Amino acid sequence: MNKKRVTITDVAKHANVSTATVSRFLNNHLNSMSKNTANRIKRSISHLGYVPNSMARRLSCQNDSGSIIAVGVSDIEDPFSIRMFEGIQDQLSKYKYIPLLINSANKYKNERDLFLSLDTSLIRGTIIHPVNEHIKDIAELLKPRFPVILADKSINDGFFYNIVANNFEIAQKAGSFFKNNLGIQKLILVTNAESEMKVVRERIAGIKYVYPEPDITIVKPGHSKTSLNHAYHEIVRELKRQPNSLIFCLTEQWLLHLLPRLLRNNVIDKEKIPNITGFVSSKIVNLINPRTKCIRTDAYKMGKYSAQLMYDIINKQVDLNKKRYMVHATFE
Numbered sequence: 001m002n003k004k005r006v007t008i009t010d011v012a013k014h015a016n017v018s019t020a021t022v023s024r025f026l027n028n029h030l031n032s033m034s035k036n037t038a039n040r041i042k043r044s045i046s047h048l049g050y051v052p053n054s055m056a057r058r059l060s061c062q063n064d065s066g067s068i069i070a071v072g073v074s075d076i077e078d079p080f081s082i083r084m085f086e087g088i089q090d091q092l093s094k095y096k097y098i099p100l101l102i103n104s105a106n107k108y109k110n111e112r113d114l115f116l117s118l119d120t121s122l123i124r125g126t127i128i129h130p131v132n133e134h135i136k137d138i139a140e141l142l143k144p145r146f147p148v149i150l151a152d153k154s155i156n157d158g159f160f161y162n163i164v165a166n167n168f169e170i171a172q173k174a175g176s177f178f179k180n181n182l183g184i185q186k187l188i189l190v191t192n193a194e195s196e197m198k199v200v201r202e203r204i205a206g207i208k209y210v211y212p213e214p215d216i217t218i219v220k221p222g223h224s225k226t227s228l229n230h231a232y233h234e235i236v237r238e239l240k241r242q243p244n245s246l247i248f249c250l251t252e253q254w255l256l257h258l259l260p261r262l263l264r265n266n267v268i269d270k271e272k273i274p275n276i277t278g279f280v281s282s283k284i285v286n287l288i289n290p291r292t293k294c295i296r297t298d299a300y301k302m303g304k305y306s307a308q309l310m311y312d313i314i315n316k317q318v319d320l321n322k323k324r325y326m327v328h329a330t331f332e
Helices: 008-015 019-026 035-048 055-062 079-093 108-116 135-142 167-181 198-210 225-241 252-264 284-288 299-314
Strands: 068-073 098-103 123-129 148-151 161-164 186-190 216-219 245-249 276-280 324-326
Touching: 008 019, 008 035, 008 108, 019 035, 019 108, 068 079, 068 108, 079 098, 079 123, 079 252, 079 299, 098 108, 123 299, 148 299, 161 299, 167 198, 167 245, 186 198, 186 225, 216 225, 225 245, 225 252, 245 252, 252 276, 252 284
Parallel strands: 068 098, 068 123, 123 148, 148 161, 161 324, 186 216, 186 245, 245 276
Antiparallel strands: none
16 A cells, blocks of 8 residues: 655644744745744654655756746646646747646645645746635745736735636626527526635626526536536436526536536437537537537636746736736637
């Protein structure tokens, strides 16, 4: 059996300090703690056999300029995360910057542990597509040292740079098309949380501008195959009860899971514009069914934009007081 990897959280618990204190110790900020605290952390690291993230250090040795940009994605299996990282990588390569990929696998604990274990003295900046708004806790520790860009997420505190889509307007536009043009009066909203992220809240607000709450049924898909299967059957039951309903998925993963199955089982009509839509960043949905109308967020463009903004910030070629930038999504 493989030995469980010791994390920064394990060290913090063993030394009876916060993960932030361990992070400061790892980055040699010893003036912010007592000698006794530093010694406790050192003993805990030795006792537990903790190995800090050395990837950045190895990359720095290979790169004369030391120009490493840490790129955090919420889930590398998600099409949005993949395309966004491709855009970041392509743009950074023009300036000989190296992206260091950090995959949180949709878990905030992973995100926190991975970022806090980085040697921040080697990082020039961070671009993050975070799991949730708790990223502010991590970014607060990072921001005194380098710029932090949040991609497709928004925290307005005067420091973070935010690159977002026109979520409210485009969700409203999509909802209006199905309600006013196709006469679909009910909506099945596929989402795990109504208020976990500002981006999600904006999308839901745009939907609710068209469909009032009494006309909306929420189905939570969860994060496992079992929960997705349960969500599918719940949607099928709801469609039998309310046939004139639109299925609205807030992420592409859920749309890709549901659409082929609904088509295969003849739950939705192949010959018409299907009563299912959602936010996508790839063209896979349209390969499955060209008639499907979706909200397209260009994740590749958002990645390139984020990388260019990071380069401009580092080199002071942009208005540093402007904190919010927009990449427009389309409904097609």
